[in-house]
Amino acid sequence: MGYPHPTHPKEQAVLSKHFGDAGARTFDGWVKRGGYEGLKKALGMTREQVIEEVKASGLRGRGGAGFPTGMKWSFMPKDVVKPHYLVCNADESEPGTFKDREILRWTPHQLIEGCAVGAYAIGAERIYIYIRGEFTAEHKILVKAVEEAYQGGALGANVFGSGKRIDLVVHRGAGAYICGEETAMMNSIEGRRGNPRIKPPFPAVAGLWASPTTINNVETLSASSHIIREGAAWYKALCRGNPKSTGTKLFSVCGHVQRPGNYEVVMGTPMTDLVFDMCGGMRPGRTLKAVIPGGSSVPILTAKEIEGCLLDYEGVVEKGSMLGSGGMIVMDDSTDIVYQVMRLARFYAHESCAQCTQCREGTAWTTRILERILAGQGKKEDLNLLLDLADNMTGKTICVLSDSCAAPVVSAIKKFPEEFDAYISRARTSSLVTA
């Protein structure tokens, strides 16, 4: 079965190599494909050696912030006085992002193996995989795989005869986007309301049940076992010359491309290669207008800006946005930018945990102003009001949910002012939002 489209570059595939191959889902199937070799190799190394190898590979967190993974692991205390925990973030609720879901769906043992490597490295005997509540089929697949991993000796009291205990608990979320934020996630696992915690203390010092904890994304952990099996040098070489952004990355591409889906490419691949070659470009008769490159929480890039934009952490920052989770929302010339950013603001307003005033009031107020503009009741001053609100929503709250709402709105006003003006001058009307 070709997955997901004939143009998908299988030769670059590390994480997605077995997507679409149902035989890779079982424990035996995963072992037949070279699975669990990375974990076995890790167990023969010291914890420090595993961390050093991951550090040397250049792997950075794939959950959004791009923090170096080996360094994050090294923050965990060396002595295990209190229990240590590894939390795998499988909440994936960001609009436009659907890559972790694919790992869970096709290669659950790839994730379990990566989790076990991470747990061993940080001295954790217990892993929690926090899976988005709506991932019903993936939850079923994962739970079955965990049972098989226990039976096959990859989890339990004596992992592959090493004398090391590693247990894994699958914890189901209940549909709140905010629980993807790492400290809200820990509260949720503890049975509390999923509100982000103030940092410091950082999770490596006081995380789950006030014990040292590391939180990593599904894709990050999945990559770690490949790094141990093949070596840091192999991983580091998977890039187009930028040593700060190494390895492969899964991109979820949605919106107005002809072939939406998940694509794995080496870091540094030109964004235009992904959008126009792999994804087939725009629908017939349409041209590209804009892309939100990192989920929905980052500034919008115009068609002009994506020319020459390299898909790695630095390449996207250079163009004024961020790589984020690697979820790309592609918009063609039929897109109403004002309507699209209103829909995003509405999402953030709905998902705000409401702890911080700037976020609770700011996301709701931003939505109301955008709705008002779309309904033909906008005023010239509204644009400055939106920018002022965005300023108060950026860098001033416990977590970055309100920053995430502000970023696409500010970039839309700055890069597509004529679309706002058209509504405010009543030259344009929308049937989608009424007063």
Ligand SMILES: Cc1cc2nc3c(=O)[nH]c(=O)nc-3n(C[C@H](O)[C@H](O)[C@H](O)COP(=O)(O)O)c2cc1C
């Ligand atoms: C509102 C919000 C939602 C988030 N949702 C996710 C998510 O669904 N998955 C994820 O991996 N990280 C998410 N993050 C980032 C996590 O807090 C954390 O940085 C990440 O899981 C760390 O893993 P990494 O170092 O492997 O990237 C979110 C952050 C915020 C502020």
